[in-house]
Amino acid sequence: MNDIPTISWIEAGQSRSARWHSENGAPPPKRVVIADDQMSADSAYRLACEGTALLWRGDFQNARQLLQALARRIDRAPRKPAKIAAPTPSPTEAFHLHRQAQAQRARVLAMLLLPFEQDFRIPLRRAPDVRQACNEAYGAPAGPFVASLRELLGLIGAHEWRKNGVDIPALGQRIHPHYGVFSPVRGEYVGLVADAPLPAMQASLAFDIGTGSGVLAAVLARRGIKDVVATDQDPRALACARDNLARLKLDHQVALLQVDLFPPGRAPLIICNPPWLPARPSSAIEHAIYDPDSRMLRGFLGGLAAHLEPGGEGWLILSDLAEHLGLRPRAELMAMIDAAGLKVLGRIDVKPQHPKVSDASDPLHAARAAELTSLWRLAVA
Template sequence: MSDYPVISWTEDGETRSARWHSESGSPPPKKVIIADDKLNADTAYRLACEGTALLWRGDFQNARQLLQALARRIEHKSGKSKKVVKVAASPTEAFHLHRQAQSQRARTLAMLLLPFDADYRIPLRRAPDVQQACSGAYGSSTEPFVASLRELLGLIGAHEWRKKGVEIPALEGRIHPYYGVFSPVRGEYINLVADTPLPSTALAFDIGTGTGVLAALLAKRGVKRIVATDQDQRALNCARENLTRLGALKQVEVIQADLFPEGRAPLVVCNPPWVPARPNSPIEYAVYDPESRMLRGFLAGLAAHLEPKGEGWLILSDLAEHLGLRSREELLAWIDAAGLKVLGKSDIRPHHPRASDTQDPLHAARSAEVTSLWRLAAK
């Protein structure tokens, strides 16, 4: 057995074990029972809520239907709870209650487990071929393992996005996001970068490049050399593939770095995670920035990496302000403390479906949200 976490269970009177895989970083369930097509949804739901994991030995498609049934029961329970729970006292409380409900839902649905062979085949009736999707997300595999069905379905969905890509009008092309790398489905921030006048076309740094979408856009706008950084290996691989596909890799150097590369540039661009909250899984670090660490790190180091008369472009939503998680005064104080001044700010309203969904528990904040490009310079 490798150094990975191990999950154990009893089957046919014997104690068995396998490698445990969880992209969310959750530990293996302590209690595991064997389940198959004879298990009804009510019993499965009760067991999952109690923390008992169900290692599936039945038909794969029946497992999918069972997962859907579990999700319906969670939604039904949530609907009943809303009738008796008081309205959140503040947007901040609404946010934390929403995150708490999301986390509980994820834990419950993650209790339905699947076995995987060493080659990513699923040894169940009517199981699909997921080898390509698993290889793309997990890399090579050398031994059997157990993972949740919910994670697998998310992985399959991400694989389809990777194959299809996301159309980016400003690029006149597509970006193909990897599993675990934030997809640029919200295009308003890209339009801000496309429309803001460039201070120089000689050199730019793209901090936290992710899929490489902003590096590709800067290249398309005529910046001769771009250094794109990220800490995550998946993001680095994803960015290189997208830049190659778009014919921009000759202008862009993709390197692994914590925020800034060495040297200075006349333009430094950063689109950090917008919400200062604790992620529930490593994948959520693209959305949630605990204590605004990346944002504050970017601001603190920006002046030292700008050439004279250079500009730092900070792309940031004010959703956190509407949720009461960060104030505008705090942001301006961090900018000032970093020896920076604001040259200007361009705003755009989001046009994603959640902004107009009145059933969303965070609708009040989402409907007021504005995404901005802050043009910063050293004092």
């Protein structure tokens, strides 16, 4: 019990506490005050910036409006004018500044807290019924707790994604991502796997390393590969993939295995879509985007030769955004491939079409505008 984080505060002159829940593993705030509809947005913003959390006792919808007001104040926060004009940051500096700003924004917005009852009900006026969303993300209730409103809104958004699904043209059906599992909204990488010519000796088996939602395993199965072994080390991802493959009636073709990277044995086709940026994730969902020191990329390349059948191919699906941001030069990637005893048979490129490509206000716009997503066809040298 001592390992369960708790949050403490004073209310009506009495000391109170509750279990603290944070999916990102954030520690409970040390300073907590009670807040309600009488608190102004300016006061709430000042307290949140100072690191004081606000445990909400007012109307739920007013809490949502307050969170939006806090976000507006963060986004328009005045910056101290520089006496000397600062030089334009390099792409790498722009990336790190952007990440720092995102982290600070998240810290401030996470200061608005909500109470939850035993069954995930929120004891506030006009509070929605969030029991299903919480059950999907948290599992069975474990008692009353306190969590941030921002986290709850993420749960609600994930519940809507899971309910409605994401249209995948390559499948002609939808994939339903679960909470904490990356949604395949960037369809260009799915299209690469759907359209790339299968290896000449490809027949009956493929491995999908880091399957996530199961979308690429499903594409391979739909392309006629008799048996697909899809791996992931995240139980949430495997549960999500299992659900999607059953919906698509492909669960008889795809076996799911909880391992880090490769399953036992060899296959004539092995594919992997690792996280694209070598940086540290700040939340569970960011593990699909950020790969510290390119750990998964290095692991896939380093183990590929030992798991490929003679004459087989490894398909690495990778964005070059890290190159445009100065985080991982092309020469470093080529050196990894060479050191792993591999050779490049070919490469298929596609231009991403997501909205940020054309958003000139994005701090990383120049890099995103130049980005290509590629399917690298690799073989044993």
